Amino acid sequence: MTEQDDKSIGMFPALLKYWRKSRGLSQLDLALAADVSARHISFLETGRARPSRDMILTLAATLEVPLREQNTLLTASGFHASFDDAPLGSGNNGPIERVVERMLKKHEPYPMVVMDASYNLIKSNGPAQQLIRHFVHNPAALNPPVNLYEMLFHPELTRPYIQNWDTLARQLLARIHRESILRPYNARHSALLERLLSYPGIPESWRTPDFSETSEPFLTLHLKKDDWELGFLTIITTFSAPQNITAQEILIETLFPVDDATEQLCFVLAEG
Numbered sequence: 001m002t003e004q005d006d007k008s009i010g011m012f013p014a015l016l017k018y019w020r021k022s023r024g025l026s027q028l029d030l031a032l033a034a035d036v037s038a039r040h041i042s043f044l045e046t047g048r049a050r051p052s053r054d055m056i057l058t059l060a061a062t063l064e065v066p067l068r069e070q071n072t073l074l075t076a077s078g079f080h081a082s083f084d085d086a087p088l089g090s091g092n093n094g095p096i097e098r099v100v101e102r103m104l105k106k107h108e109p110y111p112m113v114v115m116d117a118s119y120n121l122i123k124s125n126g127p128a129q130q131l132i133r134h135f136v137h138n139p140a141a142l143n144p145p146v147n148l149y150e151m152l153f154h155p156e157l158t159r160p161y162i163q164n165w166d167t168l169a170r171q172l173l174a175r176i177h178r179e180s181i182l183r184p185y186n187a188r189h190s191a192l193l194e195r196l197l198s199y200p201g202i203p204e205s206w207r208t209p210d211f212s213e214t215s216e217p218f219l220t221l222h223l224k225k226d227d228w229e230l231g232f233l234t235i236i237t238t239f240s241a242p243q244n245i246t247a248q249e250i251l252i253e254t255l256f257p258v259d260d261a262t263e264q265l266c267f268v269l270a271e272g
Helices: 011-022 027-034 038-046 053-062 067-076 094-107 126-134 148-153 165-182 187-198 245-249 260-271
Strands: 112-115 121-124 218-225 228-237 251-257
Touching: 011 038, 011 053, 011 067, 027 038, 027 053, 053 067, 067 245, 094 112, 094 121, 094 251, 112 126, 121 126, 126 260, 148 165, 148 187, 165 187, 165 218, 228 260, 251 260
Parallel strands: none
Antiparallel strands: 112 121, 112 251, 218 228, 228 251
16 A cells, blocks of 8 residues: 555544543644644644644654554555554564563463463463363363453363352453453453453452452462362563563563462472
């Protein structure tokens, strides 16, 4: 596509207006924050003025638009995308790949997984792989891409072994509800939410967002199967302020043992 393609320029005004309103800003608010005139913002939103590439990136940064959606703003205005979105493992994210691999290795003997923005499993270390194998009720039901949230909700996967499933499930749903509301442009979260709510045994009342569930930076997971009983504190971290879509969207979940017994079993998992 050539720069400033006339056929696609018409999408930008509506997208700019959407992002401005989603952030609760008036045209004047955005103009002051981005150091441009309110008149120019008005002209951009009505299509009376064409945005430059620099102007699009300035407004997108001011509105804190995610990088993937910044690419959409650019292509909607006839420009080429600016941010790389090569998936992890493609070989096109050398520095990120090295950092992630080092994190996975250094966290052993404790489990660690790397997920995309939809909680699909991308990478995991040895202990995490062993943990997944041991606590899946029916491996035939584990179809790629493996979604960590679906594993916890599916009655044939990990759910039968989660001792605190009711509490954990409500906390996870509250998290997904928040993400769906805060990121309405991302249909992946709402689609995942519908899949989770469709599984047997999910109370109808859980379809209504319950924001009384506190948004803790960590969750607790208790697993029990035969003689194996483990307790973990789980923490999700992200890369801060990346200039790469892959880095911005990946989620790294680290599991830490909550007691000595779990710590000892982690060494068993690490041995394979």
